[in-house]
Amino acid sequence: MVKPKVGINGFGRIGRLVLRAAVEKDSVEVVAVNDPFISIDYMVRKFNVE
Template identity: 50%
Template sequence: MVKVRVNGFGHIRRLITRAAFNSSEVDIVAISGSFIDINYMVYMFQYNSTHGRFPGTVKAENRKLVINGKSITIFQDQDLANIKWVMLVLR
């Protein structure tokens, strides 16, 4: 299984995260979403104007995003240099 850390939580990265939950080969372990409130992250992930509502459960709990019972660490530092796991920044 490949562990993935998502940098940003815009439309494309939310779709990647959705796809990861349909795969047994990808594990989303962290998300950097520095400009987004975690409750808004829940809303944006749950509802998508193109792909429809996410069929599973999504909630915020203890400053983490919990998708289908899996807890995902959220980093909200605007300076990516402070997030030690960032190795590749997709733009």
């Protein structure tokens, strides 16, 4: 079965929760995270901290 591909628009609290759920369940493939106001390093740090 092909997993649906999704993009996350914004990496605030809800965006991080959606990404974490997608990683844990492995039922969807996250292909993009869009947040033009933060850097990749900050995204990684915020994702790992919470």
